[in-house]
Amino acid sequence: MSGHLDGNSLAGPLSGTFRFDPTVAVGLCDTCGDARPLAASPVYGSAMGQIVRCARCDSVLLTHVQTPAGTYLSTQGLTWLRFASEADPRVTS
Amino acid sequence: MARGTVRPLVVENTAAIRGDTVARPVATWLPATITAAVPLTERSRSLRLVVPGWRGNVPGQHVDIRLTAPDGYQAVRSYSLATSGPGEHIELAIDRLPDGEVSPYLVDVAEVGDKVEVRGPLGGWFVWRPGDPRPVQMIAGGSGVVPFVAMIRAREAAPAGNPFRLLYSVRSPAAAMYRDYLEHSPVGTTVNWIYTRNPPPGSSRPAGRLTSIDLDSHVIPVEQDPLTFVCGSTGFAERVSQMLIERGHPASMIRIERYGDSR
Structure with missing residues (x-):
C-alpha cells in the first residue's frame, strides 16, 4: 500500500454518513487504549473507501466502504467514538 | 463489542439518519464557476470560485473538488482553502503534481468560466477559530x-x-x-x-x-x-x-x- 493520509481527509468521504463532522470525534482504540481525534489518525484510502488505523498500534479502527447496495461503516476496532456536544463546526464563524 | 466480530451498519438512507431535512447536508456537491485564475509559482496557481449555496468556512478547512469527463469518468481531490468567512466566493491554491490526474488540469488547463463541483467546507480539526486566544x-x-x-x-x-x-x-x-x-x-x-x-x-x-x-x-x-x-x-x-x-x-x-x- 502506498503512502497514507491523515484523518483530516475523512471529512469529505464521511460527510454523507455522519450528521456532524466526524473528524473531530475522539476514538478509543479497543486494542491499545489510545484516544485521539480521527483527524489525527492515519487513513489508507482506495476507490472503494477508507480504512482508519490506530496511530499508536496500527490496529484497524474504522472501515468505510461505499457500494451500490449502500454504505458500510464498520467500527470494529473502536471501543467508542466521542462526539463533542458543541455546535456543528463546519458552519461558518 | 466482541473481538473479531464485524457487524457493519448498512446505511440505506443517509438523509434519514442525519435527520436533516432543512439544512443542506455538507455532503452535497455544489456547482461552482471559476471566476479568476492567478499564477502563484511556475507550478501552482490560485483559483477563485463562486459557489452558489456556499455557507462560508473557518480558516484551515478544505474542499473536495469533483471533475467529470465527457464520458462520465469522475475524479475527486481535496484542496485547502486560502480564504475564510461568509459569502459564496472561495479561493483555492493548487500545486501541480508531476503525475497528477487532477492538479495539472486545474493549474494548466481550466479557464475562467469553467465549471467544477465543490463539496464542503470540510474538516473541523485543522482549523483556527478567530477568537481563540492562544499564540x-x-x-x-x-x-x-x-x-x-x-x-x-x-x-x-x-x-x-x-x-x-x-x-x-x-x-x-x-x-x-x-x-x-x-x-x-x-x-x-x-x-x-x-x-x-x-x-x-x-x-x-x-x-x-x-x-x-x-x-x-x-x-x-x-x-x-x-x-x-x-x-x-x-x-x-x-x-x-x-x-x-x-x-x-x-x-x-x-x-x-x-x-x-x-x-
Whole structure:
C-alpha cells in the first residue's frame, strides 16, 4: 500500500454518513487504549473507501466502504467514538 | 463489542439518519464557476470560485473538488482553502503534481468560466477559530502553506489578537506560494523562511532542510502554550512533529495536515 493520509481527509468521504463532522470525534482504540481525534489518525484510502488505523498500534479502527447496495461503516476496532456536544463546526464563524 | 466480530451498519438512507431535512447536508456537491485564475509559482496557481449555496468556512478547512469527463469518468481531490468567512466566493491554491490526474488540469488547463463541483467546507480539526486566544505557530512545507494563508488573512482582519508566526520551508524564493503577500508582513504575523535548495543572495542560513536548530530559533516556545499547526508532505509533517515532541510540545497542542500521494 502506498503512502497514507491523515484523518483530516475523512471529512469529505464521511460527510454523507455522519450528521456532524466526524473528524473531530475522539476514538478509543479497543486494542491499545489510545484516544485521539480521527483527524489525527492515519487513513489508507482506495476507490472503494477508507480504512482508519490506530496511530499508536496500527490496529484497524474504522472501515468505510461505499457500494451500490449502500454504505458500510464498520467500527470494529473502536471501543467508542466521542462526539463533542458543541455546535456543528463546519458552519461558518 | 466482541473481538473479531464485524457487524457493519448498512446505511440505506443517509438523509434519514442525519435527520436533516432543512439544512443542506455538507455532503452535497455544489456547482461552482471559476471566476479568476492567478499564477502563484511556475507550478501552482490560485483559483477563485463562486459557489452558489456556499455557507462560508473557518480558516484551515478544505474542499473536495469533483471533475467529470465527457464520458462520465469522475475524479475527486481535496484542496485547502486560502480564504475564510461568509459569502459564496472561495479561493483555492493548487500545486501541480508531476503525475497528477487532477492538479495539472486545474493549474494548466481550466479557464475562467469553467465549471467544477465543490463539496464542503470540510474538516473541523485543522482549523483556527478567530477568537481563540492562544499564540499560533504555523509550520509549512511547500504547498502546505495554503491553509495558513487563510488563517493569516483571518488574523489580519481581526482588530487585535494573539501572536501568529509562520515558519515556511520552500526550495527557493521562486517556489514560494503567496510569496508577495507573505513578504509584505501581514498584520499580526511574523514570517520566517527556510530555503532547502536555493536561498536568495545574501542569505545567512545555508540551504538545507528544516532542522531542530531552526525550530529553536523561530518557533514559539512551549512555555507560551502555543497551538502549533504543521502542514506539508507526509515526510515533512512527521519529521517536524517528531522534533516538536522532542522539544516538549505536547502532542495535544500539535495539529497536523499532510499531503499524500493521492493529491
